[in-house]
Amino acid sequence: MPSVLVVGSSVGGSIAADTLRDLGVETILLERDLNYVKPCGGAVPPRAFTDWNLPQDLIDRKVTIAVVCSPHHYTEFPVASSKPNPETDYIAMVRREKFDRYLRDRAVSKGAELIEGKLERIEVTERGVRAVYEDRRQKTHTLHADAVIGADGAYSTVARSLGLPRLPMAVAYQERIHLPNRLMDYWAERAALYLGDDVSPDLYAWVFPKYDHVAAGIGAGAGRTQHARQLLSNLKHKLRHLLGDGVSLKFEAHHLPMHPRRHLSYDRVALIGDAAGLVQQTSGEGIYWAMRSGEMAARAIAKHLDAPTQANLRRDYDARWWRAYRPTYWFLALLQRISYNSDLQREIFAHMCDDPDVRRLTFDSYLSKHIAPAPWIVQLRITAHWIATAFQEWRRQRRAARPAAAVPSR
Ligand SMILES: Cc1cc2nc3c(=O)[nH]c(=O)nc-3n(C[C@H](O)[C@H](O)[C@H](O)COP(=O)(O)OP(=O)(O)OC[C@H]3O[C@@H](n4cnc5c(N)ncnc54)[C@H](O)[C@@H]3O)c2cc1C
Incomplete structure (x- = not known):
């Protein structure tokens, strides 16, 4: 029976595997480290919860007040659409350790076969794809599949195996900080963006609330990544009245692709989420886009399982993607x-x-x-x-x- 290998079981890979199983496709989900937690602010649009029927208890906090602060101007305003609706007008804050595990468990409960192993390379032939991976004991294994979905993030091994160049990257660096209740009350429904050379010369810095702590982070574009530590320290100094008595829980850093790839599909291979560079530049938002591209790529591959050629996948994945979202990425x-x-x-x-x-x-x-x-x-x-x-x-x-x-x- 034809099968699809999904590499990476984070948000994008798990939704791709979930979709493939809904369509009755044999699916293998390969994940480098089942305990891995993706460094992330965890801001998710409520639409993700309706689009993929996710339970509300994955949400730590509902942000209803947005703060934007430049060196000389402070503004805060409610999260409200043109037809205000308290049921849907919020930004969901999730912890990736909980959110990603739910998505992966759901894909597995639908029949995706989960393997813990680090992909080393793929080889695409006319008859299928050969994937070589290493397990935790560094033993090498080989898998065969009819097609592959590369959901393996910014440093994608799938993309590298195809000989594709690395994308331009920014770095995002954040600290999770446990706050006393009086400070947590301030952040309970607020998410804040800070602009300025001192905290983020070319992107922005943020504070997002989580269940019992906040994530305070900075974005630094290419060429400035070596200043990330200093920028975060400047942010904390600037916000000492709001973060001052907090206890540091952990530091997290990861690259963020800053440009989509020219093509998302190749013979027998589709790239999604960060592996395809589908992060929004202004906001660094990538969770929804990884999930959405995961679903769209899975549908295209399921449709063309007998002939997952570049031409077929580009028609049913790339072209549909850019028809739907080019204006959003461009703007x-x-x-x-x-x-x-x-x-x-x-x-x-x-x-x-x-x-x-x-x-x-x-x-x-x-x-x-x-x-x-x-x-x-x-x-x-x-x-x-x-x-x-x-x-x-x-x-x-x-x-x-x-x-x-x-x-x-x-
Ligand atoms: C600090 C920070 C804050 C962010 N904040 C937000 C935010 O608030 N909201 C938002 O929408 N986005 C945010 N993003 C972006 C968001 O995290 C990503 O866009 C999103 O996680 C992309 O999902 P993905 O499934 O494409 O890949 P990833 O989440 O990067 O997952 C890739 C998966 O592939 C696995 N993998 C990698 N290599 C291999 C291999 N060789 N073999 C097997 N498995 C492999 C990894 O272990 C991982 O599980 C943030 C990013 C950072 C760094």
Whole structure:
């Protein structure tokens, strides 16, 4: 019977395996380390819970207040779409140790065969795929499958076996901090983004609440990764009144791909999630996109199990993916380029978060996972607001940079 090998049993791989089993496909799930916990802020859109029928008890916290803070501006606002609904207007906060285990266990309960082993390489032939992996005792094994889904993250061995180049990467570095109740109360329903050269020169820093602690982290783009430790320490210093008495639980770091791959599919192989570079640049959001691409790739492979050729997979996975999500990736990449890279950009970004149209469009898009349409009158209003803010900020910064006038001596 034809079978599919899914490499990596994190969010993307587990949803791919789950989907394949729903479609009656023999599935092998290969995971390097069953105790591995992916370093992650754990912010998930509520839509993931409805799309994949996930239980609410996976959610540690429901964030209903968003905070954005630039060097000179602080704003906080409710997580609310254009049709406010307390049932669905929130950002779910999960712990990956719990969330990923649930997804993997569900795929296994549907019949996916789980193997703990580290993929060394795959070899694709006309007749199938040969996968070589090492078990925990460093013994080498070989597996045969008809197709492979590469869900093995940013350093994907599947992609490397195909001779694909490494993607441009940022690094995300975070600390989990246990806080006393009085401070945890402040964070109970808040998630905060911090912008500034001192905490994240080209991305952003964050504090996200978890069940009994917070995750405070920073993003650092290529070429700045060696400063990650210092940036996190600056963030903690800046927030000492809100994190001060906390007890450090652990530090976590991982690379984040900063650009999608040109192609997601090859003969008998589909790449998903971080292995395909499907993280959103502005937000670093990758969980939903790994799950969504896992499902879409699994459906395409199941449809073409008798002939999982590059052409068939590109038609039913790549083309459908980009038809659905190209505007989202394009817009968020643009936003990253014009929002985080200088103090002027950061101040404009933070001020624009005061704009009711911007807030509404942001949450409509985040909650639906599609760029929300904006009527031309709204676009005009936002553009006018952006120009006025940019001008005011430019003037303020120019004034601040001007040397104080010399005081004439008597
Ligand atoms: C610090 C940090 C904070 C983040 N915060 C958020 C957030 O708040 N919200 C959000 O949406 N996204 C966030 N992200 C991004 C998110 O974590 C990823 O986009 C997401 O986990 C990608 O899922 P994936 O299934 O593609 O791969 P991964 O989660 O990276 O999983 C890859 C899996 O493959 C396994 N594997 C790797 N190599 C092999 C091999 N050779 N053989 C077998 N198995 C292998 C790994 O053990 C792992 O289980 C964050 C990332 C970082 C680093």
